[in-house]
Amino acid sequence: MILVTGAAGKTGCAVVRVLVARGAAVRALVYRPSQVGLVWELGAREVIVGDMRDQTTVKQVVQGVRALYHICPNMSPDEFTIGKLVVGEARSAEVAHFVYHSVLHPQTEAMPHHWGKLRVEEHLFESGLPYTILQPAPYMQNVLVGWDSIVEDGVYRVPYAVETRLGMVDLEDVAAAAATVLIEPGHQGATYELVGTEALTQTDVAAILSRGLGRTVQAQAVPLDVWEEGARVTGLGDYQVKTLVRMFRYYESHGFWGNPNVLGWLLGRRPTTFATFVERTVRQKQAPPIIRH
Numbered sequence: 001m002i003l004v005t006g007a008a009g010k011t012g013c014a015v016v017r018v019l020v021a022r023g024a025a026v027r028a029l030v031y032r033p034s035q036v037g038l039v040w041e042l043g044a045r046e047v048i049v050g051d052m053r054d055q056t057t058v059k060q061v062v063q064g065v066r067a068l069y070h071i072c073p074n075m076s077p078d079e080f081t082i083g084k085l086v087v088g089e090a091r092s093a094e095v096a097h098f099v100y101h102s103v104l105h106p107q108t109e110a111m112p113h114h115w116g117k118l119r120v121e122e123h124l125f126e127s128g129l130p131y132t133i134l135q136p137a138p139y140m141q142n143v144l145v146g147w148d149s150i151v152e153d154g155v156y157r158v159p160y161a162v163e164t165r166l167g168m169v170d171l172e173d174v175a176a177a178a179a180t181v182l183i184e185p186g187h188q189g190a191t192y193e194l195v196g197t198e199a200l201t202q203t204d205v206a207a208i209l210s211r212g213l214g215r216t217v218q219a220q221a222v223p224l225d226v227w228e229e230g231a232r233v234t235g236l237g238d239y240q241v242k243t244l245v246r247m248f249r250y251y252e253s254h255g256f257w258g259n260p261n262v263l264g265w266l267l268g269r270r271p272t273t274f275a276t277f278v279e280r281t282v283r284q285k286q287a288p289p290i291i292r293h
């Protein structure tokens, strides 16, 4: 049995789907009763509803699992507290393999959510647990947040300069790599950076979107204060807004990218390019909806 925490989130669903497709028995930890149906449909064998910050819940979910894939909620101020709790309970339950979903360059102190993940990694090293750490680049799927204005207005809006250079990775490739390290032997003690593309400017990204959509798309920088106002209107919390602002400033000052070689080696093929991701997204958006009875 493999436990996936944060299982109903964007990353969790992708990982559960691939694990099930590869024949693994999955126990899913979800936050709300309303998320249970989603992970059942993905094929999870067991679903537990609970809070990762709660020791009783964490103690219960780690019981009897061979391996676990720990995904902390996105932009959580509790990343380290949750990480320590999950590592501690996994150790007490003698879990044989702890795989941690970290982030590319957790060493960047200027980004608090990266720094929190570095501290979890350090705690994991010191726990004595057999571990693997995956460090994904920003997902290509983040572009989907602005998909409608890309398609309808031909504008790709980003809260940093359009010259900002970023590497990206397809979440489907991340999930495939996660399933490989969880199912196949030989990955204990490893830390893998998961990067799919070379560093692309936002103008490069817009040019690839233009080709994939068959219409002109232009990258446009949104001033940070305008972005912040919009984010607060959507109800995003203060910690999340401030942390994202710091991340966007870091991106603009330094860029953020890595190297795709490790991911290519883990997948046994070239990682998905951004052009392929756009083609796939266009196909999926055009497909008729699946109606379930």
Ligand SMILES: NC(=O)c1ccc[n+]([C@@H]2O[C@H](COP(=O)([O-])OP(=O)(O)OC[C@H]3O[C@@H](n4cnc5c(N)ncnc54)[C@H](OP(=O)(O)O)[C@@H]3O)[C@@H](O)[C@H]2O)c1
Pocket: 005, 006, 007, 008, 009, 010, 011, 012, 029, 030, 031, 032, 035, 050, 051, 052, 053, 071, 072, 073, 074, 075, 101, 102, 103, 104, 113, 135, 136, 137, 138, 139, 142
């Ligand atoms: N997005 C990227 O480009 C990227 C790149 C690299 C790494 N990452 C990392 O990937 C991780 C997952 O990101 P994501 O976007 O997949 O997250 P997500 O969609 O927000 O998923 C997190 C899941 O955890 C649930 N959750 C929230 N609080 C919880 C709690 N206290 N106890 C149990 N479950 C709880 C959420 O439920 P609710 O929805 O009900 O709150 C949601 O189902 C993050 O740690 C992020 O830093 C992201």
